[in-house]
Amino acid sequence: MRIAVAGENSLIVYFGEKTDPLISAQVQQTAQRVEQVLGDKLIDLVPSYASLLIIYDPFQSDHLEVRTLLNAILAQLDSATASQGELIRLPVWYDTEAGPDLEALAARANLSIEEVIRLHSETEYRVYAIGFAPGFAYLGEVDERIAAPRLSTPRQRVPRGAVAIADRQTAIYPAPSPGGWNLIGRCPQRMFDPQQTPCMPVQVGDRVRFEAIDRATYFALGGEL
């Protein structure tokens, strides 16, 4: 673990350099402790795959104090277990109509579409980070047989609810946006809704499983085309 300078009132802790549930659990544990210990001195936190960005109030604290507190927190980390976040089940309508890249992804992987769906929905994923856009949760890791590079030409518009793969990550687009990930299905559940509390069904550290549903169920659950 290493503490580095990020900006005038921020430090970043690096826990490793790869996607790993144990590392992610350390990030989570540290984030919780930092919130408790810094309290009002904390402005914001960004947990990610293997790092934690800490932004503190420079009028209530300074980098010397934050480093001291961080060192104490890091020394007490319980590194043995990956914390089990909540298990969230999300329905997905996997289909070539809902996922325009499903066929190409299957062909590239030399698998049937059914196999791709099975591999994507049988894996339990971890929420490693949230960012890019409000509510965009990076889930990992996708079975390497169905990992796929980003499209060479990103789409101008990816619809809300699109379920997508990029490398060994998968995600659900929370809102319409440009995007270069491979689209394999649609999820009827809103991933970000400012009118709801909580506004997101998942948080960093949670576990996610996808459940295949058919077209009729997708629309019955409020899905849109």
Add this chain to the structure above:
Amino acid sequence: MNGLRVLQPGLLTLIQDGGRLGQHRIGLTTGGPLDPFAFNWANRLCDNASDATALEISIGGLSLEAQVHTRVALCGGEMTLKINGHELERWHAHRVQPGDKIDVGYSKAGARAYLAVSGGFEITPQFGSTATVTREGIGGLNGSKLQQGDQLPCADRPAAQGYRLPQLYQPDYHRHWPLRVIVGYQQEAFSSLQLRRFFSSEYQVSDRADRMGYRLEGPSIAPSINGILSEGICLGAIQVPADGQPIVLLNDRQTIGGYPKLGSMFSLDTARLAQLLPGASVTFEEISQDYAHNHLHLARQYYHRVLAVPV
């Protein structure tokens, strides 16, 4: 509902407060004024809390009609302020009454100006803030920039106190000096030669300069790595994509990203950078985290020490 009515929205006018803090975990960025110094003063001259809701006017072209008695102050970039056709001083809280027309012209220097009203605009916060982030569709009125016909609610305050800031203390948007940078993040991925090139060269603000970030053009900087595991990005972070042209990330930045970063610009200087228009030249100077911390405290003390004059 009364307040100010938007006759012409200008190129990009946004409702802003001090920014949306503590929401990075769900992917929301901070937003807020690009130049907090000018924003805070506009509020202070109207006798408001420094982070009350006001307007950020980029480039200019805003026209409003008052429906209430209040005071308005325009601070920041050099945009002409007219009330009912008469040119009035900026950095000064002027009285307006129902029917008055408020015009903000196009900037002669400084890309952003702030217009505050007595008591602030009464906008319902989202996620704890009224700051508009158009990319997210969050804050302000429906998450978008001002549109013609919009109503900006604010109270009728015929007796509102107002102040002016003597010219001596007003910033000079024609004056330029090096932008200060704290080296950090993936600094090891930049050789001393690369860093030297960055700190000794002149860069220009490109056309791709907006509230998310300012892309600069100049000598190419080559980090030893192409990408990193996505990580948190703070205000002012300077990322260097494969083409070697640095991007300074500002208030509406994405909260995480995977490009290598050489450090972060000092916030007193991101405020100055955001006042520049495409084509402007900039240079950089390295500072330490200690220096930045001390200068933030000095700047705050100075802000409180300067006394506004009642008008």
